[in-house]
Amino acid sequence: MTLVQLRHLISLAESGSFSKSAQGLYITQPALSRSIRALEDELGMLLFDRVGRRIELTAFGREVVERAKQLVFEAGELRDSGRRMREGRGGVLRIGMGSGPGAMLMTPLLMRMATLHPKVRVVIARGGTDMLTQSLRDRLLDALVVDARSLKPADDLLVSELCEMRGVFMCRRGHPLTRLRKGVTFEVVQRYPIASTPLSDEVARGLIETYGPEAHPERCVTVQCEEVASLVDVARRSDAVLLAIRAAAPDLVELKMTPPIDRVARFGLVTLRRRTEAPGLSIVRELMQELMHD
Numbered sequence: 001m002t003l004v005q006l007r008h009l010i011s012l013a014e015s016g017s018f019s020k021s022a023q024g025l026y027i028t029q030p031a032l033s034r035s036i037r038a039l040e041d042e043l044g045m046l047l048f049d050r051v052g053r054r055i056e057l058t059a060f061g062r063e064v065v066e067r068a069k070q071l072v073f074e075a076g077e078l079r080d081s082g083r084r085m086r087e088g089r090g091g092v093l094r095i096g097m098g099s100g101p102g103a104m105l106m107t108p109l110l111m112r113m114a115t116l117h118p119k120v121r122v123v124i125a126r127g128g129t130d131m132l133t134q135s136l137r138d139r140l141l142d143a144l145v146v147d148a149r150s151l152k153p154a155d156d157l158l159v160s161e162l163c164e165m166r167g168v169f170m171c172r173r174g175h176p177l178t179r180l181r182k183g184v185t186f187e188v189v190q191r192y193p194i195a196s197t198p199l200s201d202e203v204a205r206g207l208i209e210t211y212g213p214e215a216h217p218e219r220c221v222t223v224q225c226e227e228v229a230s231l232v233d234v235a236r237r238s239d240a241v242l243l244a245i246r247a248a249a250p251d252l253v254e255l256k257m258t259p260p261i262d263r264v265a266r267f268g269l270v271t272l273r274r275r276t277e278a279p280g281l282s283i284v285r286e287l288m289q290e291l292m293h294d
Helices: 003-015 018-025 029-043 058-084 099-116 129-137 199-209 228-237 281-291
Strands: 046-053 055-056 091-097 121-126 141-146 157-169 194-196 241-245 264-272
Touching: 003 018, 003 029, 003 058, 003 241, 046 228, 055 058, 091 099, 091 129, 091 281, 099 121, 099 141, 099 228, 099 264, 099 281, 129 264, 141 194, 141 281, 157 281, 194 228, 228 241, 264 281
Parallel strands: 091 121, 091 141, 194 241
Antiparallel strands: 046 055, 141 264, 157 241, 157 264
16 A cells, blocks of 8 residues: 555545546556555455446545545655755754853854744753763764864764864953063963863863963863853953853953964864764754854
């Protein structure tokens, strides 16, 4: 039994004529007859009584037609649902975001979905890379946007849409450090609270190579949390110095460090290999390309 046969049955029941149905279905009359006969053979009962040149539904045929209409309708709904999901107009999108990407992407993504794709249910999870990666493996999330350098290499993870963004020291306008005419040394920065999200081993290694052992995040960072937005607010309201990607706080003043930080954050979209990509993920890709650059 196929949907094609059921559509043939419905058409024939509505027209009452093999010739009219065949013409409307763009098939030959013998082909339609074979389709109906095969359906009757499979069901084991006649669907139509042949009365001379006329046909009439049997009692069983009337029951089958009603159920066939429901099946064809549901199949159409499934097809339309799939199309809506492909086009980002339906379904569920579950994204995990690290602290840096969250500051850049979370609000714009929610705004875009609410205004352009209101039928899509969006779920955003925040947290550390290890926790988010486990949720991805447990199929609780469809994809992650995280610092690729904090991601442990694994054969089951696929990283794409890599975006590099500068990491800098920043402070509020009017901060004492902004009055220094020469370059700012790390020794001077250490006189103030340093705020940062948890940093990857790669970033920590780069800080130590540039500024020495005192620059290890475990030694120099005094204000730490997963949310960049909260740290930005702290830097705006105090003398704390923020270490983060430049684009996370365009209103803060970038300190001209001596020597300069020679490191960039590398954010990527992480999915599971050999897993069908979630509908709507293309929207995240577009936003990453639009927003995640200096």
